[in-house]
Structures are given as structure tokens and as C-alpha cells.
Amino acid sequence: MKKTLFIASVVFYSIIVQAQYNNMSMPEALYGKTFNLNIHESTKQLVTGNQTITGAINNETFWGPTLFINKDEEVRLNVTNNLNESTTVHWHGMHLPAVMDGGPHQVIPAGTLWQPYWTVKNQASTLWYHPHLHETTQAQMTKGVGGFIIVRDSQESSLALPRTYGVDDIVLALTSRSYNSGTNTFVTPPASTRVYGDYMLSNGTPKAQYTLPKQYVRLRILNAEIERGYNLAFSDNRTFYIIANDGGLLNAPVAISGTNRVKLMVGERIEILVNLANDAIGSTVDLKAYNSGLALGFPGGEPNTTGQFGSLLNNTDFSVLHINVGATTTTTTPITAVPTTLATNAYWAASDATVTRAIAVTGGQGPMPFSLDNRTFVLNYINKTINLNDIEKWTVTNNNIFGHSFHVHDIEFKVVARNGSAANVGTHESGWKDTFYVPRNESVTFVGKFDDFADADVTHPYMYHCHFAGHEDGGMMGQFIVTTPLATTSFSSTNAFTLFPNPSSNILFVALKDVNTEIYYVTITTITGRVVMMLPQPQWQNGIDISSLETGVYIFQMMDKKTKSVTTQKFIKK
Structure with missing residues (x-):
């Protein structure tokens, strides 16, 4: 009888403890070579009361899907901006042509489709994507627009590492937010110059918890903050191993043990392995930010709780993820050790x-x-x-x-x-x-x-x-x-062209007067000048897909790669 009461008490206590936390969102995983990203406004229940208006991508209510891509494959992105304002999408950490990079210059107006593509040259790594529109980056990132990119390659795949997404291999975007009282909307510029949030969000989840299996697990951690840094370690000071940072695998794991911490600043990523095999099922451990008592200048270490650099999280230690230990996974072979060698990077000196x-x-x-x-x-x-x-x-x-x-x-x-x-x-x-x-x-x-x-x-x-x-x-x-030293600004080609649709009118073909012309950029606008499609360096030889356009009259603007001159033609989508 006493044993039964004891077990019941443990279960009840476990329910009470878990009730203090919210189950953390794991972004949807997308695989393949072509990705459709729909950027839009959404709402999410983040604090008691009104739901908060957020920025999201596809089916998420904060943040966006995780894109899985493979080295040496060509990937294509169909990015549709359904916000009520312009944006850009920068592929942070990706090695790619400048015209595909998504910086402040590749502005995607509201209602416009942008179609970058590139061949993946990065090695296996954890990258991310986010807005980069000048003077509105903070506001759009505050709303939650962004997402992870996971690059895979043969070297990483040959290692005994956790890689079952959402089970023993998870992404963790760390950030914080403040809310306007009454409306629960995010505090964003220009109404406020505050740079630190009062409340922790992990993958857009407040007071986040997640259940991980009783074995080695992999956490891909991103500092997705506006400005705050994180000084990370586990609540019981257990050893964990950094196996990768921004650009991919290290040559060998780096052990962080005892009271040592690892500082992760805005935009940086690390991948860590931590062993839960010795933990009892149902036990818990926290990944924490030990942000108290740090040196002057550490972002988020300021003592004040109000004002421009104030926050309720400032100069405190706080949990970024409450981990519940669950049963060992049965879907894959559990990882029981940390590889001693990870990669053979030859670094520049x-x-x-x-x-x-x-x-x-x-x-x-x-x-x-x-x-x-x-x-x-x-x-x-x-x-x-x-x-x-x-x-x-x-x-x-x-x-x-x-x-x-x-x-x-x-x-x-x-x-x-x-x-x-x-x-x-x-x-x-x-x-x-x-x-x-x-x-x-x-x-x-x-x-x-x-x-x-x-x-x-x-x-x-x-x-x-x-x-x-x-x-x-x-x-x-x-x-x-x-x-390149061979570059020159003196050219004699002409970029005159004609357009002709096929019978379905969903494919638009381009006929160049000068075969030496190289198309650098195509922009399609409505007859009133609203941009609806942006195609950097399009592969136009097999036609341009205009199936996303409604029927009507459009202007096709073609920029020549060599001269950067622009020529236009009108066409009708039937």
C-alpha cells in the first residue's frame, strides 16, 4: 500500500512539475531540392490573454520550417512574401552567388514571388535563414520570421551521430521577447528602443520543455536573439561535447565540463552531444543560461530591469530548455559514445x-x-x-x-x-x-x-x-x-529579345536577338508596376514558369549580365 501511494505521489508530482512548462515546438522538416516558403503573419498564444501577432513561414505560427539539403545538389527556393510589407530572406552561412544571397538589396515586395537557386557547396552544418531588410530587420525578426537549414554530406553521414530529427537530433532557436501590456503584442521598434526581451522563448515556446531519449542526443543551438548573449551549460554541470559550430563539424569534439560554460552570441550556432543514458526515465535536467555576474559589456549582463538595456532576464541565470528524460528510441540504433574524430578540416592560417x-x-x-x-x-x-x-x-x-x-x-x-x-x-x-x-x-x-x-x-x-x-x-x-581580374565593363552585345508563350500560357519562352547575351535578372510586374516575380540569373532556356500569375497583362524586365542594362516587353497571361 505504501509503495502504491509513493508511486502515485511521484506521478502526481511529475504532472505538477510538467504543468509549469510548455511542450516546445519542433519546426516542420522539409526535404528535397525545391522548397516553397510562404512568409505571412500569424498568431500564437505566448502569454495569458490576447494572442500575439507573429511572423511565420508555411504552417508554423512562429519561425519557419527546417530545410534539409544535401551538399553538391542544386536547390531551388520559391519564396512568396505574404506580409503586408517588403522583406528579404538571407541564407545565413551559405556559400552562394551574391545575387542569390538575400541581403538588403534583394527586396521582395509584398505579394511577390522570389526564386533564387544555387548548388550547395557547404559541408554538413547547421545554418539558418532570416530577414535582412535594412531598417526593418529587428521588427521582422522580433515577430519570428526565420528558420533552420541543415546541410548533410557523406562525411557527416558516415559518423555514428544522432540524426533522427525531432527525436534524438533537435534544433533549438534561443531568443526572448517583451510584450505590450493589454494587447500582448511584441515590443518592437520604432515604438521602443528596448533590445532585450523579458521572457525566454525556445523555438517560439515560452517556458519550454522537451522529452529526449535516454541516450546520447544532439542539440543544434542557434542564438536567434536581437542582441542578448547566452552563457550555456547544464543545471547539474554535466559534461557535454561541442561537435560543430557555424560552418560544420570540428576536427574533434570539445568537452565542456564542470562549471565551464560556452558563450553563444547572436547569429552563432553550435551542435552539442549530451549523454542522458545514465538518467532515470522521468528525471529532468535543464539547459541553462548562466548570465549572472559576467564581465562588463556582455550583452544581457546589464543590471537594470527597465529602460533601453533593461530586462527581467538581465544578469540572471535562467532555463532555456527543461529536458524530460524518456525511453530510449526504438526507431534507430541509440548512440552510446562520442566519436573521437569528426572531420579532417584543413584550415587557413x-x-x-x-x-x-x-x-x-x-x-x-x-x-x-x-x-x-x-x-x-x-x-x-x-x-x-x-x-x-x-x-x-x-x-x-x-x-x-x-x-x-x-x-x-x-x-x-x-x-x-x-x-x-x-x-x-x-x-x-x-x-x-x-x-x-x-x-x-x-x-x-x-x-x-x-x-x-x-x-x-x-x-x-x-x-x-x-x-x-x-x-x-x-x-x-x-x-x-x-x-575576377578578367572582368571588364566594355561590352558590345545587345539584350533585345522577344517573348512567346506555349499553348497553355503557363510557360513563357525568351528568344534573344544576340546569342551572347546572358540574362542576369528577370523582374515581372503588373501593368501598374507592382512586382510579382523576381528571378535572379534564371535558367530560362526551357522556359519560365508563370503558372503562379493570375490572368492579365504583365511587363517582363530583363537585365543583361554584362552591361546591366534593362530591356522590357509586355505579355499577356491567359
């Missing part, structure tokens, strides 16, 4: 660089916005011109009281020094990176090769910038193009 550049964090005093090299972002100004296949060494110096998260588009690079010394580079950031943190009064040096993609077109450059969304919107961004 400082001595490999043939070009050296210095970038300074500037501004931020009084009303002056943060900037890079005393210049804020200007849409048509190119800060740096880089030669194709050059190996460059950049040193970013921050002589400012505030730390910054620095991101470079297009390439993965190697961090080779902090404050001038390789010894200061953390083992957890020893792999390929595309984002790093520069603390106050410190510097970071990295080396990267700008290969594969050259495009002298100044209308679609790559970006480098602070990934704090407010700083980014304020102009803390620079632009670069990659050119």
Missing part, C-alpha cells in the same frame, strides 16, 4: 593570407549610431573590392564599451587570433566560422578564401555587419564585391 585588412568598430557615442570605419551603411556604396580566390586576413578591433557580434556573408573563415594571439582563440570556436563576438576593447583576426563566386555588379554585393539587429538597422554594415 595567418601565413596563408596575401591581403590584410583592418576594420574598426566606431560610433556609439551619444546620438551617433554604431558604425564600421566611421561610415554607416549606404545602399550603393561598396566598402571593399576583393579579388576572386584571394585569401584575406581581416582584423576587427572594438575599442568601444559595448561588445558586438560580427558576421560576414558568403564565406566560412578561420578565427586565427584574439587580441593578437592564437592562444586566446577558444577551442569551442576552432572550426569554420561565419560569425564571432568581439568584446569591448578587444580584437579578432580571421582568415578566409573568397572563392567560387565573382560578380562585379554593385547592385547585389555581399555584406559584413554587426548581427545585433538594432545596430544592423542603424547602419553598422559594410558591403563588398568579389571580382
Whole structure:
């Protein structure tokens, strides 16, 4: 009888404890080579009272689906913007042509279909996608627009690692939000300049819990914040292993044990393995942010709870995921050990660089916005011109009281020094990176090769910038193009063309007057000028699919790759 009462008490206590938490959303997984992404507004119950208006993609109510893609395959994205405003979608960490990159220049107006495509050159890694429209990035990311990309390759697939999505291999987007009282809408600019949220969201779920099997599990963690950093470890100080960061697998796992933590700043990703095999079924452990008592300048370490840099989470330790230990998975063979070797990356060294550049964090005093090299972002100004296949060494110096998260588009690079010394580079950031943190009064040096993609077109450059969304919107961004020494601006081709539909009128064919013409960009508008389709470097030879268009009269605008001149033709969709 006593035993029965004891078991009943344990079950009752377990129910009470779990009632304090919400089951965390796991984004839908999409597989294949073609992905349809519908960006739209939605609603989600995040706090008691009114539902909150959110930004979402496809069937999600906050955030978007996880895209699974394979190295060396060509992927195509059909991105439809059904928001009530323009947006862009940047493929963060992806190595791809600038015209497909989704920076501030590839603006997708409301109601428009954008169709980028590229061949995947990244190795297996956890990447992500998010808005990058100048001056509205913070507002749109606050609403929840974004999602994960998981790249797979043969090297990663050959390893004994957890990879059953949503079971022993999960994605975890960490962020926080504040709400307007009464309406429960998100606090967003320009109504407020607050940069830290008061309440934790994991995959868009407040007070998140998730059940993971009693074995080794894999967590792909992204800092998807507006500005806050996370100092991560488990509540019982158990050992966990970092197996990958931004650009993919490390050469060997890095153990984080005892009271050691790993700092994850805005835009950075890590993949970790943690062993739950010794935990009893029904037991719990928390993944926590140990954000109290950190050095001055750590974003989110400020002591104040109100004002621009205030938050109820500031300078506190808090749970980011409450883990319930469940039964060992029966769908796959459980992973029981951490591989000793993961990859054979050959990294660039400082001595490999043939070009050296210095970038300074500037501004931020009084009303002056943060900037890079005393210049804020200007849409048509190119800060740096880089030669194709050059190996460059950049040193970013921050002589400012505030730390910054620095991101470079297009390439993965190697961090080779902090404050001038390789010894200061953390083992957890020893792999390929595309984002790093520069603390106050410190510097970071990295080396990267700008290969594969050259495009002298100044209308679609790559970006480098602070990934704090407010700083980014304020102009803390620079632009670069990659050119080839053979590039020239002197051409004699003509980009005259004619259009003809097939009998179904769903495929539009282009006939070029000059066979040497290369189509760089196609934009299709209504007769009143509203953009409905955007096709960067379209593969037009087999026709252009216009089945998504309603019947009516349209204008077809073609930009020539060499001259960048634009020619237009009218056509009728029947």
C-alpha cells in the first residue's frame, strides 16, 4: 500500500512539475531540392490573454520550417512574401552567388514571388535563414520570421551521430521577447528602443520543455536573439561535447565540463552531444543560461530591469530548455559514445593570407549610431573590392564599451587570433566560422578564401555587419564585391529579345536577338508596376514558369549580365 501511494505521489508530482512548462515546438522538416516558403503573419498564444501577432513561414505560427539539403545538389527556393510589407530572406552561412544571397538589396515586395537557386557547396552544418531588410530587420525578426537549414554530406553521414530529427537530433532557436501590456503584442521598434526581451522563448515556446531519449542526443543551438548573449551549460554541470559550430563539424569534439560554460552570441550556432543514458526515465535536467555576474559589456549582463538595456532576464541565470528524460528510441540504433574524430578540416592560417585588412568598430557615442570605419551603411556604396580566390586576413578591433557580434556573408573563415594571439582563440570556436563576438576593447583576426563566386555588379554585393539587429538597422554594415581580374565593363552585345508563350500560357519562352547575351535578372510586374516575380540569373532556356500569375497583362524586365542594362516587353497571361 505504501509503495502504491509513493508511486502515485511521484506521478502526481511529475504532472505538477510538467504543468509549469510548455511542450516546445519542433519546426516542420522539409526535404528535397525545391522548397516553397510562404512568409505571412500569424498568431500564437505566448502569454495569458490576447494572442500575439507573429511572423511565420508555411504552417508554423512562429519561425519557419527546417530545410534539409544535401551538399553538391542544386536547390531551388520559391519564396512568396505574404506580409503586408517588403522583406528579404538571407541564407545565413551559405556559400552562394551574391545575387542569390538575400541581403538588403534583394527586396521582395509584398505579394511577390522570389526564386533564387544555387548548388550547395557547404559541408554538413547547421545554418539558418532570416530577414535582412535594412531598417526593418529587428521588427521582422522580433515577430519570428526565420528558420533552420541543415546541410548533410557523406562525411557527416558516415559518423555514428544522432540524426533522427525531432527525436534524438533537435534544433533549438534561443531568443526572448517583451510584450505590450493589454494587447500582448511584441515590443518592437520604432515604438521602443528596448533590445532585450523579458521572457525566454525556445523555438517560439515560452517556458519550454522537451522529452529526449535516454541516450546520447544532439542539440543544434542557434542564438536567434536581437542582441542578448547566452552563457550555456547544464543545471547539474554535466559534461557535454561541442561537435560543430557555424560552418560544420570540428576536427574533434570539445568537452565542456564542470562549471565551464560556452558563450553563444547572436547569429552563432553550435551542435552539442549530451549523454542522458545514465538518467532515470522521468528525471529532468535543464539547459541553462548562466548570465549572472559576467564581465562588463556582455550583452544581457546589464543590471537594470527597465529602460533601453533593461530586462527581467538581465544578469540572471535562467532555463532555456527543461529536458524530460524518456525511453530510449526504438526507431534507430541509440548512440552510446562520442566519436573521437569528426572531420579532417584543413584550415587557413595567418601565413596563408596575401591581403590584410583592418576594420574598426566606431560610433556609439551619444546620438551617433554604431558604425564600421566611421561610415554607416549606404545602399550603393561598396566598402571593399576583393579579388576572386584571394585569401584575406581581416582584423576587427572594438575599442568601444559595448561588445558586438560580427558576421560576414558568403564565406566560412578561420578565427586565427584574439587580441593578437592564437592562444586566446577558444577551442569551442576552432572550426569554420561565419560569425564571432568581439568584446569591448578587444580584437579578432580571421582568415578566409573568397572563392567560387565573382560578380562585379554593385547592385547585389555581399555584406559584413554587426548581427545585433538594432545596430544592423542603424547602419553598422559594410558591403563588398568579389571580382575576377578578367572582368571588364566594355561590352558590345545587345539584350533585345522577344517573348512567346506555349499553348497553355503557363510557360513563357525568351528568344534573344544576340546569342551572347546572358540574362542576369528577370523582374515581372503588373501593368501598374507592382512586382510579382523576381528571378535572379534564371535558367530560362526551357522556359519560365508563370503558372503562379493570375490572368492579365504583365511587363517582363530583363537585365543583361554584362552591361546591366534593362530591356522590357509586355505579355499577356491567359
